Amino acid sequence: MARRWTNTLTRDDVTPEHLFLNRRAVLGGLAGVGLAGLPGSARAQEGLEPNTWEEITSYNNYYEFGTGKDDPARYADALTIDPWSVRIDGMVDRPGTYAFEDIMDQMDIEERIYRFRCVEAWSMVVPWNGFELADLLSLAGVQDRARYVAFETVLRPDEMPGTRFPVLDWPYVEGLRIDEAMHPLTIMATGIYGRDIPKQNGAPLRLVVPWKYGFKSIKSVVRITLTDEEPPTSWNRANPREYGFYSNVNPEVDHPRWSQATERMIGGGLFARRQPTLMFNGYADEVAGLYDGMDLTEFF
Ligand code: MTE
Numbered sequence: 001m002a003r004r005w006t007n008t009l010t011r012d013d014v015t016p017e018h019l020f021l022n023r024r025a026v027l028g029g030l031a032g033v034g035l036a037g038l039p040g041s042a043r044a045q046e047g048l049e050p051n052t053w054e055e056i057t058s059y060n061n062y063y064e065f066g067t068g069k070d071d072p073a074r075y076a077d078a079l080t081i082d083p084w085s086v087r088i089d090g091m092v093d094r095p096g097t098y099a100f101e102d103i104m105d106q107m108d109i110e111e112r113i114y115r116f117r118c119v120e121a122w123s124m125v126v127p128w129n130g131f132e133l134a135d136l137l138s139l140a141g142v143q144d145r146a147r148y149v150a151f152e153t154v155l156r157p158d159e160m161p162g163t164r165f166p167v168l169d170w171p172y173v174e175g176l177r178i179d180e181a182m183h184p185l186t187i188m189a190t191g192i193y194g195r196d197i198p199k200q201n202g203a204p205l206r207l208v209v210p211w212k213y214g215f216k217s218i219k220s221v222v223r224i225t226l227t228d229e230e231p232p233t234s235w236n237r238a239n240p241r242e243y244g245f246y247s248n249v250n251p252e253v254d255h256p257r258w259s260q261a262t263e264r265m266i267g268g269g270l271f272a273r274r275q276p277t278l279m280f281n282g283y284a285d286e287v288a289g290l291y292d293g294m295d296l297t298e299f300f
Contacts, residue, residue: 129191
């Protein structure tokens, strides 16, 4: 199978003595590959300086554990992630409950360094390890009539103190159009920096859609449903004026309460500064075509 994305990890980035690696990342080899000749999605990683492990894992949004940025790191440890399975149902040929280990055995885990742009106008760069959502969906066999993909996060009030408050309508749900879901930039992340993804970041697997605001990247997924109707999304339900279904990063469409024209990079200490936000978070070459003919101020 042709490589559709690049692996930029080198041996120096990974210290097996200290870091617990995803099994397939080890089996798959971690040598870096050159960027020349690779498609745009690979080139989009060029020159991105990742945030530190500390930054990525201590400043989080995971409202099931509280609304503070440090709540997830503090409380997510209570989440049981073993055993874990994902139910894939709806318009698929092979609906069923897929064990996380079985999924991992069948996927090629590779690294992708993606910009991450939060709707709150801050951003990070994260070296994810994961696999393409399209490859997961193909395990279940997507039927032609499927137009959308709906996602659901686990809901365990005993382990998730934040769900005692009606901040959002639990469980957390999200959705993508089928072409967005099948796009090779759309991944299910299972690791960061070659280590298992921490619970506060959505263990054991979470969606990452790099051209959309971070809230589309639903964590700790337990159910994926293929459907022919646009699925509900938690933030749209909570506040439809502020959060639309598409949620593409767009510096020209402001959030009703703040501008989206610039962003603040997390980290960098004294040198932290605002920078202009890029259309589709910098992935326009790859994804702008998905929205040809759509008025993105109407479908925000
Ligand atoms: N998924 C669930 N289940 N619950 C959440 O509260 N927050 C979203 C998204 N996924 C959220 C979620 C938001 S608002 C953001 S910005 C990202 O997760 C944050 O991901 P990170 O903590 O890994 O940076």
